[in-house]
Amino acid sequence: MSRWFIGIDLGGTFIKFGLLDRDFHPAGTMQLPVPSGGGPCGLVDQMAEGVGQLMAKHGLGRKDIAGVGIGSPGPINIEQGIIIDAPNIPGMKNFPLRDAVASKLDLPAVLENDANAAAYGEYIAGAGQGSRIMVMLTLGTGVGSGIIIDGRILHGAHGIGGELGHMIIVPDGEPCGCGQKGCLERYCSATYLALLATRRIQAGAASLLAEAVEHGQDIDARMVNDARKAGDVLAGEVWDAAARHLAIGCVNVCRIFDPDIIVLSGGLTRAGDALMLPLEAHFRRQHWKLTDIRTRLAIASLGADAGAIGAAGVAWRASRQD
Amino acid sequence: MSRWFIGIDLGGTFIKFGLLDRDFHPAGTMQLPVPSGGGPCGLVDQMAEGVGQLMAKHGLGRKDIAGVGIGSPGPINIEQGIIIDAPNIPGMKNFPLRDAVASKLDLPAVLENDANAAAYGEYIAGAGQGSRIMVMLTLGTGVGSGIIIDGRILHGAHGIGGELGHMIIVPDGEPCGCGQKGCLERYCSATYLALLATRRIQAGAASLLAEAVEHGQDIDARMVNDARKAGDVLAGEVWDAAARHLAIGCVNVCRIFDPDIIVLSGGLTRAGDALMLPLEAHFRRQHWKLTDIRTRLAIASLGADAGAIGAAGVAWRASRQD
Numbered sequence: 001m002s003r004w005f006i007g008i009d010l011g012g013t014f015i016k017f018g019l020l021d022r023d024f025h026p027a028g029t030m031q032l033p034v035p036s037g038g039g040p041c042g043l044v045d046q047m048a049e050g051v052g053q054l055m056a057k058h059g060l061g062r063k064d065i066a067g068v069g070i071g072s073p074g075p076i077n078i079e080q081g082i083i084i085d086a087p088n089i090p091g092m093k094n095f096p097l098r099d100a101v102a103s104k105l106d107l108p109a110v111l112e113n114d115a116n117a118a119a120y121g122e123y124i125a126g127a128g129q130g131s132r133i134m135v136m137l138t139l140g141t142g143v144g145s146g147i148i149i150d151g152r153i154l155h156g157a158h159g160i161g162g163e164l165g166h167m168i169i170v171p172d173g174e175p176c177g178c179g180q181k182g183c184l185e186r187y188c189s190a191t192y193l194a195l196l197a198t199r200r201i202q203a204g205a206a207s208l209l210a211e212a213v214e215h216g217q218d219i220d221a222r223m224v225n226d227a228r229k230a231g232d233v234l235a236g237e238v239w240d241a242a243a244r245h246l247a248i249g250c251v252n253v254c255r256i257f258d259p260d261i262i263v264l265s266g267g268l269t270r271a272g273d274a275l276m277l278p279l280e281a282h283f284r285r286q287h288w289k290l291t292d293i294r295t296r297l298a299i300a301s302l303g304a305d306a307g308a309i310g311a312a313g314v315a316w317r318a319s320r321q322d
Numbered sequence: 323m324s325r326w327f328i329g330i331d332l333g334g335t336f337i338k339f340g341l342l343d344r345d346f347h348p349a350g351t352m353q354l355p356v357p358s359g360g361g362p363c364g365l366v367d368q369m370a371e372g373v374g375q376l377m378a379k380h381g382l383g384r385k386d387i388a389g390v391g392i393g394s395p396g397p398i399n400i401e402q403g404i405i406i407d408a409p410n411i412p413g414m415k416n417f418p419l420r421d422a423v424a425s426k427l428d429l430p431a432v433l434e435n436d437a438n439a440a441a442y443g444e445y446i447a448g449a450g451q452g453s454r455i456m457v458m459l460t461l462g463t464g465v466g467s468g469i470i471i472d473g474r475i476l477h478g479a480h481g482i483g484g485e486l487g488h489m490i491i492v493p494d495g496e497p498c499g500c501g502q503k504g505c506l507e508r509y510c511s512a513t514y515l516a517l518l519a520t521r522r523i524q525a526g527a528a529s530l531l532a533e534a535v536e537h538g539q540d541i542d543a544r545m546v547n548d549a550r551k552a553g554d555v556l557a558g559e560v561w562d563a564a565a566r567h568l569a570i571g572c573v574n575v576c577r578i579f580d581p582d583i584i585v586l587s588g589g590l591t592r593a594g595d596a597l598m599l600p601l602e603a604h605f606r607r608q609h610w611k612l613t614d615i616r617t618r619l620a621i622a623s624l625g626a627d628a629g630a631i632g633a634a635g636v637a638w639r640a641s642r643q644d
Binding site for chain 1: 453454455469471476477478479480481482483484485486488489490491492493498500501502503566567570573574576577578579580581582608609610611612613616617
């Protein structure tokens with residue numbers, strides 16, 4: 001019986017491949033480089049190559065594979081299985097990646113955006129395992145999100161839902177690249193931490209980071225965290241402000257979705273407890289008192305494998321045809 | 323074939339009954355008073371009486387009815403079908419209303435909270451008809467909400483989700499009765515309009531409402547709207563502030579759920595275009611620019627029948643056992 005699923009996670013540099021076994025457990029991952037030439041068909045060939053290697057490694061034939069899931073950066077059209085654009089690969093504009101991969105492999109294929117695929121990976125095999133409702137927030141340049149309710153990824157009626165980083169949490173607040181003001185991601189992304197520290201130093205605040213800023217050096221979230229650990233007051237305040245705003249995002253997620261768990265991922269989570277302890281404190285303080293807190297906050301556990309494992313999970317889900 | 327469904331909407335004064343016909347259209351509604359005595363069993367008897375009258379009126383027998391849905395004010399336990407408490411009916415604490423009604427009528431029954439049932443009514447037969455994803459915001463004393471995704475009501479993992487009125491939109495903002503600060507409902511409920519106008523008059527602002535406030539008279543949202551229509555500047559500012567904050571709520575709903583439609587109901591919507599025009603303007607202004615606006619804003623169309631019709635729809639949904 002065909003009960004294995006393969007996930008393909010298209011990144012900027014590497015394509016990752018993941019296998020879900022008959023019992024729906026991750027059975028292995030591997031990666032190949034994104035080919036530097038060959039356009040869309042070169043990419044499809046490389047995806048087929050990786051799938052073939054993964055199958056060979058596990059002694060599987062085509063008949064053992066029930067489906068393939070592909071996670072891709074946006075913008076994509078999930079229903080039509082099309083890459084709307086992929087700036088780093090020439091010729092990808094409006095390319096029907098899903099059907100091209102399906103034809104090449106002679107297997108059912110499904111397309112999902114990479115952030116949702118990663119969230120799905122955490123849902124089935126990572127920090128969110130066993131939950132019914134899970135929300136993932138990815139704290140990087142912006143704040144990405146993936147929302148899974150009873151096994152279904154929330155896409156919205158027009159495929160533009162699930163953008164929790166663009167919830168407005170400050171009326172007429174910081175302008176966001178999306179055209180709104182006061183979006184959540186303007187207050188708790190890694191970018192924001194660096195920006196806020198830089199701004200305050202430029203306005204005259206004392207800080208261990210002042211010299212770097214004065215020399216025109218770009219500072220980043222890790223430098224802010226390092227300065228905070230070294231006792232820098234400004235860096236501590238900036239870090240705490242980000243945790244406080246992220247906690248508002250988490251409270252809102254509870255009010256809206258009442259999930260079992262909020263999984264945090266992305267660069268900022270590498271700070272570990274230095275992020276989670278102030279976040280938990282602000283979360284408790286700002287959470288309503290009508291019920292106890294029932295939603296756990298946790299850091300993602302699959303790391304860079306989440307996307308490939310999750311893409312395989314998305315293929316499994318699609319095969320159920322609910 | 324049993325293909326009719328009956329909905330029961332338990333209010334403070336009346337119990338409303340609604341019938342969905344074989345083609346899933348509302349076929350009729352009626353109401354009976356909530357009995358003044360008789361406790362929980364008196365209430366169940368009255369519900370059975372109303373169901374019997376509605377069936378008789380439409381020439382239906384018990385075999386024609388596939389199921390009954392009951393919409394009730396909270397707090398309730400939907401999964402267990404229990405009224406946790408009903409302050410206006412003695413003896414209702416932890417009463418298993420769903421099973422009591424099911425036994426009395428010898429029909430399958432299902433319990434839902436009244437706000438969700440009303441949203442479901444609008445979804446299947448009102449302003450949201452034909453939508454896949456619908457969010458309803460009810461603007462009254464507070465801001466209630468009902469969220470329906472592909473025919474399923476969002477309850478959350480612990481039955482406390484879908485509380486959009488308690489999204490925080492102002493960090494450290496107005497204290498809310500729930501224990502949070504800056505909740506949406508603190509900035510756009512009918513209560514808020516009255517409170518903000520009163521506060522500003524007490525702080526010395528000139529207004530047509532000043533005399534009422536000085537005489538200790540409670541002012542309400544309708545008085546604010548009347549003053550606004552009469553050209554009162556303060557009332558106009560307060561009204562506009564509520565529309566602006568409600569628009570933030572609507573933008574957030576788009577970013578989160580990307581619904582086909584946001585349906586507005588409750589007392590404030592009686593203002594009609596006086597609410598919708600400034601709301602639409604603020605919504606357009608605050609909405610992101612990454613995509614066109616794809617979500618319609620509309621006022622609910624079923625009025626007081628929404629709850630009974632929606633409860634019947636919830637029974638239909640439950641019968642599908644998905």
